[in-house]
Amino acid sequence: MPVAMIAYLVIAFFALALLASAIRVFREYERGVMFTLGRFTGVRGPGLILMLPYIQQMVRVDLRVIVLDVPSQDVISRDNVSVKVNAVLYFRVVDPDKSVIQVANFMQATSQLAQTTLRSVLGKHSLDEMLGERDKLNRDIQEILDSQTDAWGIKVTNVEIKQVDISESMIRAIAKQAEAERVRRAKIINAEGEQQAAQKLVEAAEIMGGAPASMQLRYLGALHDIASDRTNTIVLPLPTGLMEALSGMRKPKA
Structure with missing residues (x-):
């Protein structure tokens, strides 16, 4: 039992x-x-x-969204500048059977593909484009990764470039370039102001030339503005014609 x-x-x-x-x-x-x-x-x-x-x-x-940190990559830009770039990748599995049958390890495969694609895409652009056109570069990298991982049953939803590291010498060169650009813009704005002021002075001269009395009124207005400050000394220039007229009045009549 x-x-x-x-x-x-x-x-x-x-x-x-x-x-x-x-x-x-x-x-x-x-x-x-x-x-x-x-x-x-x-x-x-x-x-x-x-x-x-x-x-x-x-x-x-x-099937949840997976966040993959792409390690920092050494990239040489189109204008021969060496930079280090890292990014973050968001993707998810949409076809479980393909992710198991078509690729041995879809996580490792996606990571390696993201690294090579990041270097390839950024190497075709200049440093200024890397710094100023990140949205466009993110879209380009996402489209390439999405098309290549489609056979593995993976959908890449987003790619974001996190940081672009450049050397100290290049940072100083960029600062000098920005300063030179600001000086250039200041000179252009100053020249445009001088041009506009000269144009307005020409127009004012033409108007005053048609009405001689307006010059006298402008002259009196300037004297009034100067007289408001008692610390200034007023010098009145006398026209040559007026001096000749006064001299003629002083001569005795024959």
Whole structure:
């Protein structure tokens, strides 16, 4: 009797172990790629999944968005400037069967592809474009990665260049270039102001030339402005014609 009971207990234990190995529970964001005797037989999940032990195998795949940090890459720009660039990649699995069957390790494959694509795309642009056109570069890298990883069942949702590191000498050169650009703009603005002022003076001279009395009024207005400050000394220039007229008045009549 004890031997038979032990045998029943052993059989019950193996039956429970077999049943436990046949049950799988998948969360809402998980899928299971099923293989029966080595052949692909479909994608299961989410929920409770039953499988035949030792006959069927299942690979668990996560469908959530994965954040991949692309390591810093040494890039030589189109204008021969050496920079270090790192980025972050957002992607997710859309076809679980392809991510398991078509590529051995989709995480490692995507990481290596992102590094080579980052160097290739940025090497075609100048340093100014890297610093000022990041949105365009992000879109270009995303489109290339998305098209190449489509065969692996992966959708690249976003690529962001985090930081562009340049040498200290290049930083000083960029600062000098920015300063020279500001000086150039200041000179242009000053020249444009002088041009506009000269044009307005010509127009004013033409108007005053048509009305000689306006010159006298302008002259009196200038004197009034100077007289408001008592610390100034007023010098009144006398026209040559007025001096001649006064001299004529002083001469005795014959």
